[in-house]
Amino acid sequence: MPGSSVLFDTYARFPVRIVRGEGAYVVDAAGRRYLDFTSGIAVLSLGHVPPAVKKRLEAQLEALWHTSNLFESPHQEAVAERLVRLSFADRVLFVNSGTEANEAAIKLVRRYARKVRGLDGGTIVAFHRSFHGRTMGALSATGQPAHWDGFEPMLPGFRFLPYNDPAALEAIDGTTIAVMLELVQGEGGVTPADPAWVQALVERSRAQGALVIVDEVQTGIGRTGTLFAYEQYGFEPDVMTLAKGLGAGVPVGALLAREAVAAVFGPGTHGSTFGGNPLAMAAAEAVLDVVADPAFLARVREAATRLRRGLDAIAGRHAGLEVRGLGLLLGLGLSPEHFPDGARPLVDRLREAGVLVLTAGPNVVRILPPLTVGEAEIDRFLAALDAVLKERSAAGIPGSE
Ligand SMILES: Cc1ncc(COP(=O)(O)O)c(C=O)c1O
Known part of the structure; x- marks a missing residue:
């Protein structure tokens, strides 16, 4: 709870109190489940509690x-x-x-x-x-x-x-x-x-x-x-x-x-x-x-290709998006013209929709699934992102779609 914590105030923390993790998912103190595409900032190579x-x-x-x-x-x-x-x-x-x-x-x-x-x-x-x-x-x-x-x-x-x-x-x-x-x-x-x-x-x-x-x-x-x-x-x-x-x-x-x-x-x-x-x-x-198993690394590359293709397709449907990165270290650059408030509102909307992602600077959404991410999880993430962007254009946000 911001303001009531005795921790140093060195992070602009997201208002989620994560208490459990399993694979690509986390559960907060209120029992809500999220798809975690932050991986503890690229730490959880094998997901939560492998x-x-x-x-x-x-x-x-x-x-x-x-x-x-x-x-x-x-x-x-x-x-x-x-x-x-x-x-x-x-x-x-x-x-x-x-x-x-x-x-x-x-x-x-x-x-x-x-x-x-x-x-x-x-x-x-x-x-x-x-x-x-x-x-x-x-x-x-x-x-x-x-x-x-x-x-x-x-x-x-x-x-x-x-x-x-x-x-x-x-x-x-x-x-x-x-x-x-x-x-x-x-x-x-x-x-x-x-x-x-x-x-x-x-x-x-x-x-x-x-x-x-x-x-x-x-x-x-x-x-x-x-x-x-x-x-x-x-x-x-x-x-x-x-x-x-x-x-x-x-x-x-x-x-x-x-x-x-x-x-x-x-x-x-x-x-x-x-x-x-x-x-x-x-x-x-x-x-x-x-x-280090070559078969595992091949699966990481397959997952990366699926995620990247999906992101490219989304970037083709919505204006002002640029996909970049390598493997499963991916970013969605947002043009200031189409996203004048930067990446944070998008990250917040995704979280409300049950998906956790990060920013990398003010105008980039950083996407870091665990290396063990499955196809269904990638597809769920892509659907949530697409839905949030659609909702944004339906709300008539200037410059969207
Ligand atoms: C490339 C790079 N180097 C160094 C660091 C610092 O690592 P740590 O936070 O474990 O000190 C980070 C953390 O994000 C990083 O991305």
């Missing part, structure tokens, strides 16, 4: 909850070995969230620049409208100055370039430590990177000795239809960060890197009390068991 993860967590609850990173960790090694086998990386460091993974990435590439390249200073290149997290380092890499308000001074050593702009890449030079990149800007409006631009970016970075960090906190673990989004862009990064979908709802983050880069983090250089906790590792292992 039985395979639950079973593994229950077994882990009986065995061990926490040691510390001062002891060897078979739990972390098991998940790390899987991630290494499945990716470009040679080493994995576990943390607890996306922002923490990005903090670790920033520290890693800075240390690499100093210790290996002998650079004194230098900059990390990031992009306008990027989002890398809320802690001071990740926030300093986030190209949305609105999020900096009141927190300045930001960390020095970051430079922002326009996303998807080939000419801007000339700014990557011999003083560039690393380029930090989302392959689909999620929070920034669900904008995929242009493959030719990414190729030019990688080539330029390599030529200048700059490392390439991909932030796959939102795009990773099958969300875009491949285990990692970089696989669709035909290159391998030097560093990658993960979180969200890796734990299916249990907090976990990870930093992955090539050996030559990871080697600059020796004992005592970085750490986390909770990072790689056995419960988080049990969840991550169960998630990878499911998501």
Whole structure:
């Protein structure tokens, strides 16, 4: 209940008190059921309370909850070995969230620049409208100055370039430590990177000795239809960060890197009390068991195609809509001319109709079903969206249909 809560007022929360979840559905405190196409902001890769993860967590609850990173960790090694086998990386460091993974990435590439390249200073290149997290380092890499308000001074050593702009890449030079990149800007409006631009970016970075960090906190673990989004862009990064979908709802983050880069983090250089906790590792292992299966990823791509086709058809019937995204990280851009009040009224109407979606900035509806979403659920979502848009045009909202 807004106004009566003792929680910090840091979120403009939707007025729904979710108390249970099952698959693609949640139930609120009043017993109302909703189709959940938010997935906890791309966290619930396998939907709510997936039985395979639950079973593994229950077994882990009986065995061990926490040691510390001062002891060897078979739990972390098991998940790390899987991630290494499945990716470009040679080493994995576990943390607890996306922002923490990005903090670790920033520290890693800075240390690499100093210790290996002998650079004194230098900059990390990031992009306008990027989002890398809320802690001071990740926030300093986030190209949305609105999020900096009141927190300045930001960390020095970051430079922002326009996303998807080939000419801007000339700014990557011999003083560039690393380029930090989302392959689909999620929070920034669900904008995929242009493959030719990414190729030019990688080539330029390599030529200048700059490392390439991909932030796959939102795009990773099958969300875009491949285990990692970089696989669709035909290159391998030097560093990658993960979180969200890796734990299916249990907090976990990870930093992955090539050996030559990871080697600059020796004992005592970085750490986390909770990072790689056995419960988080049990969840991550169960998630990878499911998501890394090529047949599962093929089903994600089929679901994505069905959803995208449906959205394209809706965009063909109603004016002012643009469908964008990759895999099951999709956005519906709303033109300000046709939707002068932005995305929030549409999100609110869908919620009243029993469907939960998010915004990504003021003019984009963000659509994030679980990767396990079924055809019937996709069709139900599309029907609800179509009905809400029709109702809007029937009400004579200026510019609609
Ligand atoms: C691309 C990206 N990086 C980092 C983060 C921050 O992750 P967390 O909220 O787990 O700190 C997010 C969160 O939305 C994200 O989308």
